[in-house]
Amino acid sequence: MTSVASALQLRRDNGTGSLIGYLPAGFPTLDESVDAAVAIAENGVNVIELGLPYSDPVMDGPVIQQATQKALANGFRLKHGFDAVRAITAQVDVPVLLMTYWNPVVQYGVDRFADDLAAAGGAGLITPDLIPDEAEPWLNASERTGLDRVFLAAPSSTRARLQQAVDSSRGFVYAVSTMGITGARTDVDSAAKSLVARLREVGAQNACVGLGISTADQVREVLEYADGAIVGSALVKALATGGIDSVASVARELSRGTRAPN
Amino acid sequence: MALRDETGPYFGEFGGRFVPESLIAALDELSEAWELAKLDPAFSAELTELHKTYTGRPSLITEVPRFAAHGGGARMILKREDLNHTGSHKINNVLGQALLTKRIGKTRVIAETGAGQHGVATATAAALFGLDCVIYMGEVDTERQALNVARMRLLGAEVVAVKTGSRTLKDAINDAMRDWVTNVDSTNYIFGTVAGPHPFPAMVRDLQKIIGEEAREQVLALTGKLPDAVAACVGGGSNAIGIFHAFLDDADVALYGFEAAGEGAETLRHAATITKGRPGVLHGARSYLLQDEDGQTIESHSISAGLDYPGVGPEHAWLADLGRATYRPVTDAAAMSALRLLSRTEGIIPAIESAHALAGALELGKELGKDATILINLSGRGDKDMETAGRYFDLIDSGAEQS
Numbered sequence: 001m002t003s004v005a006s007a008l009q010l011r012r013d014n015g016t017g018s019l020i021g022y023l024p025a026g027f028p029t030l031d032e033s034v035d036a037a038v039a040i041a042e043n044g045v046n047v048i049e050l051g052l053p054y055s056d057p058v059m060d061g062p063v064i065q066q067a068t069q070k071a072l073a074n075g076f077r078l079k080h081g082f083d084a085v086r087a088i089t090a091q092v093d094v095p096v097l098l099m100t101y102w103n104p105v106v107q108y109g110v111d112r113f114a115d116d117l118a119a120a121g122g123a124g125l126i127t128p129d130l131i132p133d134e135a136e137p138w139l140n141a142s143e144r145t146g147l148d149r150v151f152l153a154a155p156s157s158t159r160a161r162l163q164q165a166v167d168s169s170r171g172f173v174y175a176v177s178t179m180g181i182t183g184a185r186t187d188v189d190s191a192a193k194s195l196v197a198r199l200r201e202v203g204a205q206n207a208c209v210g211l212g213i214s215t216a217d218q219v220r221e222v223l224e225y226a227d228g229a230i231v232g233s234a235l236v237k238a239l240a241t242g243g244i245d246s247v248a249s250v251a252r253e254l255s256r257g258t259r260a261p262n
Numbered sequence: 263m264a265l266r267d268e269t270g271p272y273f274g275e276f277g278g279r280f281v282p283e284s285l286i287a288a289l290d291e292l293s294e295a296w297e298l299a300k301l302d303p304a305f306s307a308e309l310t311e312l313h314k315t316y317t318g319r320p321s322l323i324t325e326v327p328r329f330a331a332h333g334g335g336a337r338m339i340l341k342r343e344d345l346n347h348t349g350s351h352k353i354n355n356v357l358g359q360a361l362l363t364k365r366i367g368k369t370r371v372i373a374e375t376g377a378g379q380h381g382v383a384t385a386t387a388a389a390l391f392g393l394d395c396v397i398y399m400g401e402v403d404t405e406r407q408a409l410n411v412a413r414m415r416l417l418g419a420e421v422v423a424v425k426t427g428s429r430t431l432k433d434a435i436n437d438a439m440r441d442w443v444t445n446v447d448s449t450n451y452i453f454g455t456v457a458g459p460h461p462f463p464a465m466v467r468d469l470q471k472i473i474g475e476e477a478r479e480q481v482l483a484l485t486g487k488l489p490d491a492v493a494a495c496v497g498g499g500s501n502a503i504g505i506f507h508a509f510l511d512d513a514d515v516a517l518y519g520f521e522a523a524g525e526g527a528e529t530l531r532h533a534a535t536i537t538k539g540r541p542g543v544l545h546g547a548r549s550y551l552l553q554d555e556d557g558q559t560i561e562s563h564s565i566s567a568g569l570d571y572p573g574v575g576p577e578h579a580w581l582a583d584l585g586r587a588t589y590r591p592v593t594d595a596a597a598m599s600a601l602r603l604l605s606r607t608e609g610i611i612p613a614i615e616s617a618h619a620l621a622g623a624l625e626l627g628k629e630l631g632k633d634a635t636i637l638i639n640l641s642g643r644g645d646k647d648m649e650t651a652g653r654y655f656d657l658i659d660s661g662a663e664q665s
């Protein structure tokens with residue numbers, strides 16, 4: 001079992017689900033992004049999703065766009081992403097997945113990217129604009145290196161496409177909670193629950209829900225049917241406005257949603 | 263297989279669908295609707311009727327000897343897409359996609375626009391068919407094409423000024439994609455060029471190929487033979503593929519695409535994607551693009567908003583690699599000088615985009631000599647560009663030039 005799958009399994013064995021936290025590499029600076037990731041891991045986040053800043057992030061809402069554009073303006077380079085993975089995994093025992101748009105991987109070289117990520121101690125990739133249909137080089141590289149590959153499933157996906165997402169993914173399948181982009185929402189769409197049920201029907205072991213989750217109550221609600229709840233914008237916003245202490249306390253608060261209410 | 267028969271999703275190693283899973287169902291729906299519409303005589307009849315009674319097709323060809331005298335004396339013939347209703351070739355594509363929108367039962371359309379011509383065409387079709395319409399336009403472009411912003415608003419569309427990234431066409435596409443992912447149930451994305459994920463490159467090409475089909479017949483009727491060369495400007499590449507397509511399998515007809523070289527293809531400020539870029543993935547397709555070593559898109563620069571785009575359609579990438587079409591850079595200065603030349607020698611004010619094709623053709627004429635015939639796609643008219651031209655040539659303030 002890969003590190004992500006076993007982290008999810010361990011939580012399940014303890015009768016609870018996982019909290020997955022997204023932060024962008026290089027924001028506000030490279031060092032602080034490492035410190036922030038370590039801080040959320042020490043405050044209840046079970047899997048880290050580290051975003052690689054990209055010039056044209058079509059799946060991201062304003063909060064994450066602003067953070068990643070700032071990272072790029074500060075001189076973020078792809079190689080810094082591997083440095084960050086190495087620095088985070090040296091300090092905390094939490095799997096780190098990179099979230100990246102596809103062109104940077106293509107330009108770096110898919111095999112070289114996989115090798116460098118594995119060498120840095122990374123767990124795998126979440127690829128928001130790569131569908132399995134176009135992913136052959138990455139399927140091969142991840143097979144060879146043992147890295148996880150997380151593909152997305154959407155409420156609009158057909159059963160055949162859900163099947164393909166489940167069969168192609170390793171680690172977990174990323175269930176997009178709602179039709180939309182990243183950003184906090186007041187309600188987690190009911191579409192998420194039926195999507196996860198449909199993913200289970202086609203054999204999904206691990207299905208984690210993301211997009212729009214920003215409170216402990218929403219985490220709890222999602223974990224009633226999913227293996228993990230993915231939080232992004234709420235953490236990034238905390239980091240942007242209140243720094244490391246603030247992102248740590250938001251993570252701690254969110255992680256209350258992984259435990260039964262008392 | 264004939265080059266003209268290529269239907270995507272791939273053009274050689276280019277094209278495909280590099281988009282979030284959330285959009286796949288909508289792209290499949292569009293592909294399917296388009297395949298059915300193509301075979302449906304009722305659809306073609308409706309589109310043909312609109313071309314005839316609304317757009318004003320077939321568009322004319324005009325021979326321009328006084329202009330051609332400055333290009334080695336080669337015979338030059340313009341395909342007059344500037345005379346279409348709304349002022350450019352963009353309407354050809356939009357009417358087809360608007361009819362398709364009705365067929366799939368959606369009530370809201372969105373579009374990106376650079377020069378504003380695609381936005382105006384989309385707002386026009388939305389008014390005609392009673393659809394809600396939102397246009398995404400980079401903030402820089404809303405300023406340099408302010409007239410078109412007013413036209414879109416007058417037509418009832420909402421214009422959103424996009425303030426992210428380079429604040430031009432590339433970023434307008436990003437925001438339109440974000441809107442589409444969020445509102446895909448009610449909304450159809452009317453894409454303006456032959457880039458983007460499948461089916462857009464093939465579908466927009468199919469809707470624009472009428473330009474070349476008409477022009478091929480018209481030039482044959484006028485000159486008794488096919489042209490030696492066909493020239494067009496290339497932003498995303500829709501007017502270029504539109505005029506190239508009918509000639510793709512005529513091996514003796516040379517095809518030339520002219521990209522915006524801004525301040526010079528050798529400088530950092532240009533939009534010469536095929537000339538200076540390399541293959542990668544942007545906006546849903548694999549094609550040439552301007553990018554740094556890490557695959558971050560490099561911002562493009564051109565005086566022409568419609569050509570100010572760091573990507574290009576996958577079919578052009580394929581034609582370039584095959585050597586079937588040749589892509590060359592044309593600077594701001596050369597384009598502006600061709601714009602003035604056509605205005606003064608022929609009484610036709612071209613769009614700055616189209617002026618890139620004119621400038622390219624002047625050079626081509628000198629190379630091919632006076633026995634050659636060059637067909638040039640005049641993709642749009644210059645009304646929208648009077649601010650820019652006025653400032654460039656110092657025509658507007660009190661000391662205005664009068665030569």
Ligand SMILES: Cc1ncc(COP(=O)(O)O)c(C=O)c1O
Binds near residue numbers: 495500615616
């Ligand atoms: C008149 C005109 N020509 C050309 C273009 C460039 O687009 P394409 O390369 O898709 O024809 C535009 C785009 O706005 C335009 O308005």
